Amino acid sequence: MDYCATTPIYNACRAVEHAKRPHQPCWKGKNFVCFAAIIWALVAMGVESNAQTTDQKHRIWGYSFGDLIYKAQGDTLYWGNTEYAGLEEKTVGSNLRRLFLGYDSKISENLKAKVLVESKASTTTREGRLGLAVIHGLLEWNNLVPAIPNSRARVGLIPTPIFALPEKTWGYRSVEKDALDLRGLGKVIDQGLSFSGDFDQQKTAGFNLMVGNGTGNRPGIDKYLEYYGAVYKKFWKNQVTVELLGDYARKAPTSRTMLLRSFVSVERPVWTFGAEVSKAFMDEEVSGELQAVNPLSVSFFLSNKLGFLGENWRSFIRYDFYNPATEYQPTGVYANPSQHYDEHSYWIGLHYTMKEKVHFMPNVIVNQYERKNQNVVQRRSDIVPRMTVYFQFGD
Numbered sequence: 001m002d003y004c005a006t007t008p009i010y011n012a013c014r015a016v017e018h019a020k021r022p023h024q025p026c027w028k029g030k031n032f033v034c035f036a037a038i039i040w041a042l043v044a045m046g047v048e049s050n051a052q053t054t055d056q057k058h059r060i061w062g063y064s065f066g067d068l069i070y071k072a073q074g075d076t077l078y079w080g081n082t083e084y085a086g087l088e089e090k091t092v093g094s095n096l097r098r099l100f101l102g103y104d105s106k107i108s109e110n111l112k113a114k115v116l117v118e119s120k121a122s123t124t125t126r127e128g129r130l131g132l133a134v135i136h137g138l139l140e141w142n143n144l145v146p147a148i149p150n151s152r153a154r155v156g157l158i159p160t161p162i163f164a165l166p167e168k169t170w171g172y173r174s175v176e177k178d179a180l181d182l183r184g185l186g187k188v189i190d191q192g193l194s195f196s197g198d199f200d201q202q203k204t205a206g207f208n209l210m211v212g213n214g215t216g217n218r219p220g221i222d223k224y225l226e227y228y229g230a231v232y233k234k235f236w237k238n239q240v241t242v243e244l245l246g247d248y249a250r251k252a253p254t255s256r257t258m259l260l261r262s263f264v265s266v267e268r269p270v271w272t273f274g275a276e277v278s279k280a281f282m283d284e285e286v287s288g289e290l291q292a293v294n295p296l297s298v299s300f301f302l303s304n305k306l307g308f309l310g311e312n313w314r315s316f317i318r319y320d321f322y323n324p325a326t327e328y329q330p331t332g333v334y335a336n337p338s339q340h341y342d343e344h345s346y347w348i349g350l351h352y353t354m355k356e357k358v359h360f361m362p363n364v365i366v367n368q369y370e371r372k373n374q375n376v377v378q379r380r381s382d383i384v385p386r387m388t389v390y391f392q393f394g395d
Contacts (some may be wrong), residue, residue, distance in 0.1 A: 061394035065174035069386040151197035161208040162186040174390035179299035271304035357392035
């Protein structure tokens with residue numbers, strides 16, 4: 001008997017085939033039934049699995065966050081890497097910044113398969129509607145090397161180690177990306193192989209090594225690879241963590257990029273502090289030829305409980321300094337006008353947990369532009385008050 005012909009996936013695909021127009025791509029136009037059918041199939045598989053065994057082998061999970069925003073002040077120059085740099089002053093409205101839908105399958109005790117798809121404003125269909133992009137598609141093998149505590153290998157479309165620890169410690173990805181991710185330095189995901197583990201059973205020190213295509217989740221391979229490596233160490237009853245990371249990529253015979261990052265955090269029962277200093281070594285077009293620009297990023301954040309307001313309240317504050325060109329040339333003609341300005345960014349807000357998986361975060365973003373050259377135009381700061389809503393669903 002053909003097992004595939006009896007699974008929910010098979011039935012979902014049949015439904016999709018009947019619903020699709022001839023030669024119409026699955027995710028285009030009004031053909032939303034494809035997405036619905038796949039979701040139905042995943043849910044059915046999870047229900048079917050739970051009915052057959054008490055061991056949860058299938059897990060569907062996800063989260064989403066978005067904002068109600070008002071750009072109270074802004075510049076007439078609509079370029080920059082921060083979230084609302086490209087919006088006109090007095091812009092008001094709401095935006096869904098991320099929707100994650102994940103499916104995990106426990107193949108055996110140490111072997112798992114994971115798939116994660118994402119919808120956001122920058123992932124759109126031809127018609128300009130919200131679309132989907134594959135973020136993770138990986139096979140994970142735990143305890144691969146018994147001699148190395150908590151060893152783990154991953155292959156496929158996998159997360160890189162660049163942002164993992166700072167983003168987890170910051171704890172407010174729903175408010176803002178990690179400093180490097182915000183500025184487009186480094187990749188969140190890549191296609192390749194990673195191996196991680198700890199140096200002791202207590203998880204006080206460890207490492208993460210990875211090699212990838214250097215293309216993120218975009219198809220395409222060539223003869224160049226990207227290499228990632230990180231080591232961490234915990235101190236003071238595991239309340240202080242220090243991590244060092246390096247990333248190296250060769251994109252062409254004469255084009256190379258390198259990223260060095262240091263991160264330190266202090267996590268106490270009531271408050272959490274983190275600091276990140278990063279330097280990238282890269283070239284950009286200056287006066288018609290490639291020259292070194294070597295961006296510098298510095299970030300500090302602090303979050304703490306607000307006991308006087310109740311157990312459900314916290315506050316957070318973060319400051320980022322970004323110099324996109326430490327090798328700045330005042331007389332140079334830059335293809336990217338952002339190189340003429342250093343940026344000072346601030347995030348200040350409150351965090352209220354209404355339910356275990358529902359969070360409201362009123363916050364304000366301020367982004368200041370400090371010009372390096374008196375011959376370039378003075379830019380006004382961006383000021384954006386907003387209400388961020390974050391919720392989780394599934395297991």
